[in-house]
Structures are given as structure tokens and as C-alpha cells.
Amino acid sequence: MSAGTTGNDDVYSTSDATWTVDADDDGTTAAQGTGSDDHDDTGDTGAHDAAAGDDMTDDRTGSATTAAADSPPAGSPSGATNQARSGKKRDKRAGRATRPQGAAANPGEPDGQEARSGSGTSAPAGETGTKRPTGRPAVTQQPVVLRAHGLVKRYGQTLAVDDVDLEIRKGSIFGVVGPNGAGKTTTLSVLTGLLRPDAGTVTVLDHDVWSDPTAAKRAMGVLPDRLRLFDRLTGAQMLFYSATLHGLDGKTARSRSADLAEAFGLGDALGRPVADYSMGMSKKIALAATLIHSPRVLVLDEPFESVDPVSATTITDILRRYTAGGGTVVLSSHSMELVQRTCDSVAIIVGGKVLAAGTMAQVRGRRSLEDKFVELAGGRPVAESMEWLHSFSG
């Protein structure tokens, strides 16, 4: 990404003085740009299968938990957002996109990438070989930066998250997949402190999301499932706003905005109101706003949804550069192919339970991730009673 500007600084200007306030950089080391060129780029094109030393869970027979629903999680959520806590679906989504999460942080030093799994979990024959840059330890040897233990979340009678444990390591791109209604969004909302669990704990870089919410959220960048953007702002204003919210000074905000706009192919759109953006463009500007403060951990709910294939590849490249620099990504997606290609680790959630989790190689074995997913999700439904579909009216 270029450190230069688009030559279009006017796009940041507004009659509202709010947008022109230069916040102090506050000593945040976030000045290290996302995906800066001094980070090694792995150049990987295949799946990032991690080392076999990592444990995989395959808990298809795990019984539904009943104990935790009435128990409050450890620690008080008093300091956390109460947005999205209501039992209404629309309330669950509400507000998450209107407030960028986290604060400036330095992703850290270049480090871990994938490792090929060993016996019993080797990658399918013919798969593109993956390369681990020399000197970098495998992801499985990296410290856990995001840990969930015993998460339970109910909406009335619906058990949306059922005793979920997750461990996500530094430098990992961790995919969360599952059928519609499996509990992915609810799980990610709990991980990021947007939803209070009925039981369980979440720590981000050893900060408890509920007892130490500010520190935990400072370390995170969150792309929520349903985008609710300040869409009367231009793209440039939105990025600037997001940057200054996280304590970046105006110069850094503009410079990073230009970098991100170029990287996401939004340079020409920066001066237009976000309300006029297509779905894919909105997704990309929201993702850019999530990245601008260089958080240590990114939690992205369906970042590839509505995004064209070229842009999806761009996003993948950006995420790889980010993790090569020590950042960590958790993302959900319905695209098994994209997840298999992009993620080094994965969890398959069905009915609120984690049925399989581990490195990509461990979870899918010699099959594709999609085949494994279909098997765990109960197979493809057969529409046998739909003969009327061939009756063709008119």
C-alpha cells in the first residue's frame, strides 16, 4: 500500500468541525501501518494448515449444556456496552456498526505462520503446498490471544451458544463456519463484548471482556454482521471519524485512509456518501474503518459477504499481511472455499455447539472443508416433496 495520499484531501473536509479535530496520537504505537511493507508477505496461495501438535476437538456427541443458563458469567459486565442485549434479533444487531470497536494498538512483531500437519491429519493429496517463512514458528506454537471458555447464550427458549470453548492464537486466521442459525454471529458478538453471555468467560490478551472491557476492546477491531454505518458521511469522513475515535491524529488518519482506500479500491469513492455505496463497497469501507487503528485482534463477521471475487482476494491478502505482522483474525463466512483457502484454523459450529475445531488440516482431514461441514451439519436436505416445482404455472 502506498503511504501517499490520493491527492484528494478535500474529501476529508466538512463543515462540521467535529471531523477536523486532530486528536492526539497519545503515544499509541498504532502508527505502524496495517500491512506495512516491512512485514513479510508469505505469498501463500493455498490453505494455511497448521501444525499437527494442536489438539482438535470433535464433539459430535457432546450433550447440550443446561447448567449455565441461569448463571451470570464471571465478572460484571457493568462497563460493557448494553447494545445488542435485548432479546430481539434486530436489537442484537443494532448499534454494533455505528460504533467502531477497539483502539489503536501495534499488532506486534512478524511471527507465526502455518505448518503442515503430521500423520493422520495430512492435507489432501494434490493440495497446493504451503510455505512457512523460515524463522517463523507455527501458529500452533504462538500464545493464545483470544480465549473463550464455557460460553452459553440463550434467547428465551433458543439456546444459541451451547458451552463453546475456543482458543485463537496470535498470527492465526481463524474461521468460524456453520449453517444458518448455527450461532456464529451470537458467538462472535459474545467474544467481542457486544452480547453478554449467560455463562462463560472471554479473555482477549488476558483481559476479561466483562471485568476489564476497556482494555479488551482497545485490542480489538470488530466488523459486525449487519452493517449500520454513519452513511451520511462520505467514505473519507467515516474513516477519519473512526481513526480519530481511536486516538489517531489527523495526519495519520488521512495517511492511513489513503492507504486503505487504495488497498480496497475505494479511492474514487472516498468523496461520496456511504449511503450511495453498493453493499460490497459498504463492506469494504467498514472493514477499512475496522483496520485503521491497527488493532491486535480483528473479529470479522462475514467479511466476504457481498464482496466481488477480486475484492475478496484483496481482503485475503490484507488479512495475510496483517497476520504476518503479528495480528490475529477471527472471521465467519459461508464460503467454505474461501475459508479453506484463507484460514489456518477453523471451528465448525452447529446448533450452538462446536462440533470440530483445530487446524484446517486436522478438521478437514483428506476431505474438503465443505464435505466435512456438510457431514457435521447433517447432510444436504433432499427436497423430495417438491414435485410441484416442476408443474410450471402459466
Ligand SMILES: Nc1ncnc2c1ncn2[C@@H]1O[C@H](COP(=O)(O)OP(=O)(O)OP(=O)(O)O)[C@@H](O)[C@H]1O
Ligand atoms: N436477538 C435474537 N432474539 C432471538 N433469537 C435470536 C436472536 N439472535 C439470534 N437468535 C437465534 O439464535 C440462533 C443463532 O443465531 P445467529 O444469528 O447467531 O446464527 P448464525 O450462525 O450467525 O446464522 P446466519 O449464518 O444465518 O447468519 C438462531 O436460532 C437465531 O434465530
